Amino acid sequence: MNILGISAYYHDSAAVLVQDGRIVAAAQEERFTRIKHDHDFPLLAIRYCLAEGGISEGELDAVTFYDKPILKFARIMETYFSTAPKGLASFMKAMPLWIKQKLWIPYNIEKGLARCGVGSKQIYFAEHHESHAASSFYPSPFEEAAVLTMDGVGEWATSTIAIGRKNRIEMVKELCFPHSLGLLYSAITYFTGFRVNSGEYKLMGLAPYGSPKYVDKIYKHLLDLKADGSFRLNMEYFGYMQSLKMTTSLMEELFDGPPRTPESPITSREMDIAASIQVVTEEIVIRMARYTKELTGMKYLCLSGGVALNCVANGRLLRENIFEDIYIQPASGDAGGALGAALLTWHQIENQPRTSNLKKDTMQGSYLGPSFPDDEIGAFLAANNYVATKIDGDDWSREIAKRMADEKVIGLFQGRMEFGPRALGCRSIIGDARSTDMQSTMNLKIKYRESFRPFAPSCLEEKAGDYFDIDRPSPYMLIVADVKKERCLTDSDGKTVPFDEQINQLRSDIPAVTHVDYSARIQTVSPDTNKGYYDIIKAFYELTGYAVIINTSFNVRGEPIVCTPEDAYRCFMRTEMDCLVLGSYLLEKSEQPEFDDDVNWRDNYTLD
Amino acid sequence: MMSKQYIQNKVSEAIWPWQRPASEQGKAQPTWLFSLVTLSIAWAIGCFLFFYGHLTIALLAFCISTFVFIASRFFPKIYAAIELIFQKFSAFVGKILTWILLVPFFYICFSIGKIAQILKRKDPMHRTIEPDTVSYWQSCDKRSSVEDYKRQF
Ligand SMILES: [Fe+2]
Numbered sequence: 173m174n175i176l177g178i179s180a181y182y183h184d185s186a187a188v189l190v191q192d193g194r195i196v197a198a199a200q201e202e203r204f205t206r207i208k209h210d211h212d213f214p215l216l217a218i219r220y221c222l223a224e225g226g227i228s229e230g231e232l233d234a235v236t237f238y239d240k241p242i243l244k245f246a247r248i249m250e251t252y253f254s255t256a257p258k259g260l261a262s263f264m265k266a267m268p269l270w271i272k273q274k275l276w277i278p279y280n281i282e283k284g285l286a287r288c289g290v291g292s293k294q295i296y297f298a299e300h301h302e303s304h305a306a307s308s309f310y311p312s313p314f315e316e317a318a319v320l321t322m323d324g325v326g327e328w329a330t331s332t333i334a335i336g337r338k339n340r341i342e343m344v345k346e347l348c349f350p351h352s353l354g355l356l357y358s359a360i361t362y363f364t365g366f367r368v369n370s371g372e373y374k375l376m377g378l379a380p381y382g383s384p385k386y387v388d389k390i391y392k393h394l395l396d397l398k399a400d401g402s403f404r405l406n407m408e409y410f411g412y413m414q415s416l417k418m419t420t421s422l423m424e425e426l427f428d429g430p431p432r433t434p435e436s437p438i439t440s441r442e443m444d445i446a447a448s449i450q451v452v453t454e455e456i457v458i459r460m461a462r463y464t465k466e467l468t469g470m471k472y473l474c475l476s477g478g479v480a481l482n483c484v485a486n487g488r489l490l491r492e493n494i495f496e497d498i499y500i501q502p503a504s505g506d507a508g509g510a511l512g513a514a515l516l517t518w519h520q521i522e523n524q525p526r527t528s529n530l531k532k533d534t535m536q537g538s539y540l541g542p543s544f545p546d547d548e549i550g551a552f553l554a555a556n557n558y559v560a561t562k563i564d565g566d567d568w569s570r571e572i573a574k575r576m577a578d579e580k581v582i583g584l585f586q587g588r589m590e591f592g593p594r595a596l597g598c599r600s601i602i603g604d605a606r607s608t609d610m611q612s613t614m615n616l617k618i619k620y621r622e623s624f625r626p627f628a629p630s631c632l633e634e635k636a637g638d639y640f641d642i643d644r645p646s647p648y649m650l651i652v653a654d655v656k657k658e659r660c661l662t663d664s665d666g667k668t669v670p671f672d673e674q675i676n677q678l679r680s681d682i683p684a685v686t687h688v689d690y691s692a693r694i695q696t697v698s699p700d701t702n703k704g705y706y707d708i709i710k711a712f713y714e715l716t717g718y719a720v721i722i723n724t725s726f727n728v729r730g731e732p733i734v735c736t737p738e739d740a741y742r743c744f745m746r747t748e749m750d751c752l753v754l755g756s757y758l759l760e761k762s763e764q765p766e767f768d769d770d771v772n773w774r775d776n777y778t779l780d
Numbered sequence: 781m782m783s784k785q786y787i788q789n790k791v792s793e794a795i796w797p798w799q800r801p802a803s804e805q806g807k808a809q810p811t812w813l814f815s816l817v818t819l820s821i822a823w824a825i826g827c828f829l830f831f832y833g834h835l836t837i838a839l840l841a842f843c844i845s846t847f848v849f850i851a852s853r854f855f856p857k858i859y860a861a862i863e864l865i866f867q868k869f870s871a872f873v874g875k876i877l878t879w880i881l882l883v884p885f886f887y888i889c890f891s892i893g894k895i896a897q898i899l900k901r902k903d904p905m906h907r908t909i910e911p912d913t914v915s916y917w918q919s920c921d922k923r924s925s926v927e928d929y930k931r932q933f
Contacts, residue, residue: 204795216795256887346917346919346920400917520924521926736796737798
């Protein structure tokens with residue numbers, strides 16, 4: 173049975189194909205259209221999924237949309253009833269989209285499928301948080317588990333608690349709009365001058381530079397938090413119900429001044445706000461998790477929804493040992509809703525059984541996107557006169573490792589593209605984690621992004637314990653843990669030195685991946701899911717004695733992660749990367765012909 | 781010299797048209813049928829206007845439609861520019877109409893709704909803080925029959 177899951181029209185639209193319960197293909201639309209967080213109908217992602225699954229006319233059994241549009245529309249209408257006569261600007265922005273697209277989803281699906289040359293026998297609609305819950309429980313290794321979902325908002329729900337048993341998911345409790353942990357975090361993201369729905373990661377990265385001096389004020393004025401993690405926001409401080417701004421002027425009084433202007437210098441105030449909201453977020457997540465445990469009595473927890481991408485909170489949750497183990501869906505944002513919708517159809521609607529083994533999930537490392545064969549890459553390179561050397565066998569990983577050890581920055585494009593926001597070694601930029609100025613180089617000359625932003629380490633799974641305080645695999649870069657104390661060079665008293673100095677401070681023997689608070693967002697790499705990437709790190713280990721490298725996504729600021737060899741080559745030539753790996757081919761920047769490029773290419777990407 | 785065409789697999793073919801020249805990868809040129817139908821409609825309107833004595837406007841319709849037709853077939857860049865102008869113009873008209881229709885709707889409909897909410901003392905957003913309440917969690921009343929999944933609500 174072929175089931176297509178679709179998420180669209182909010183942010184990060186995506187398509188996923190599940191065949192007889194197995195995830196065959198999954199991709200976000202942004203990767204194909206090259207528009208970051210593209211929310212349009214995922215036509216190209218669907219086209220890819222159908223091609224990957226070999227689906228032709230008459231073979232698609234069901235399409236499931238990841239939320240219930242009419243319920244969502246009703247919530248939006250209720251919001252305007254509650255805020256009128258305020259809210260006109262927001263209404264005028266939202267309504268044309270609803271009238272043109274969002275109210276005609278079955279029609280849009282049928283039209284989109286027709287353009288891909290197929291039709292569907294049935295169209296289903298799952299609830300937003302049910303899709304999130306399904307996306308983490310069904311692929312998890314647990315036979316039964318509690319499921320906690322937290323995001324901005326779906327139809328009404330903003331956080332839910334569910335129970336997953338075998339092939340069923342039962343939604344148990346919910347918190348509803350406008351009281352939302354995701355929107356609270358997004359409001360502060362907005363206030364600190366970052367972009368909502370993409371800058372949340374920056375806020376999290378900024379938090380360790382500050383001190384949490386606003387925590388008490390947040391608890392006193394912004395929300396009423398109960399012991400079980402449920403809360404209500406004081407909506408006088410938030411503008412998202414009635415305006416295009418996330419916060420009101422009251423927030424300015426609370427945080428000693430107006431919101432930071434985007435792209436202006438970051439001051440200690442923003443760092444302190446970031447640190448404070450991180451503390452509050454962690455506290456809410458911990459309380460919710462404790463209540464979830466109490467309510468369900470389950471040993472294991474599955475997490476999803478945008479808040480589950482807060483890997484600092486995830487790390488804290490692990491350390492609290494509330495549950496024996498935790499599984500976090502790597503595509504926890506709305507793109508993952510497409511996956512949940514498809515799996516929900518197979519297990520819950522079609523009542524098909526589910527197997528689990530307590531060891532491995534069924535995400536296949538999240539490598540669920542397209543890959544390109546070597547002979548096609550070779551043909552593409554030859555057709556464009558790009559200079560490349562084909563390297564086979566063990567030499568491939570050794571040559572890449574050698575270049576990394578020489579402090580070269582390498583664009584790595586191999587295997588199937590990752591599903592979800594993180595690059596996990598198939599569409600990555602990699603480098604030597606021991607290098608003292610690699611963080612600045614990569615941020616300013618390769619990614620063209622803020623210099624404070626940390627880089628994540630990729631580490632051989634079996635060696636992770638030698639570098640980090642972590643006792644379990646973290647294949648999806650969703651857990652933050654401390655760098656081993658014996659590797660750290662100074663005590664964490666850096667908060668008194670200026671911001672720029674803090675960034676460049678030498679903190680450990682793997683400085684490029686050690687954040688200011690001596691933590692790291694770890695990816696453990698196993699040969700089971702990504703042999704090529706594992707081999708590269710292994711070769712680097714054999715050469716240098718270090719089983720850790722830097723891994724950041726293969727893109728520049730504002731650009732979606734590269735999808736095709738052509739995207740990769742373009743990004744390689746536009747930045748100061750030294751080498752590019754395209755499958756078995758190795759390309760040196762110095763050997764490439766002059767690149768005929770749009771001089772204003774950076775204008776094509778909206779800064780995130 | 782013509783280079784040999786690489787035969788792509790189905791997946792690659794669906795998402796990476798690297799062998800098509802960049803100029804062809806953008807918006808496709810309109811088909812002959814589309815161009816001819818558009819021309820015929822415009823000419824029909826022109827004839828109608830001519831018949832009823834609006835000579836200047838009829839002439840304008842003939843000239844513009846013929847120019848657009850020629851551009852669509854032989855000058856794709858000019859046609860793309862014309863299309864862009866039309867798109868921007870229609871988007872502008874659409875925006876004006878949207879404001880004319882939706883602004884009164886917003887104030888009439890939602891203000892009445894708001895008054896009704898105030899009179900009923902009902903707040904579906906639950907915006908009041910309740911210090912004495914132990915928990916804000918609500919029970920889910922979700923049904924999950926196959927029929928429920930077929931519905932958009
Ligand atoms: Fe969501």
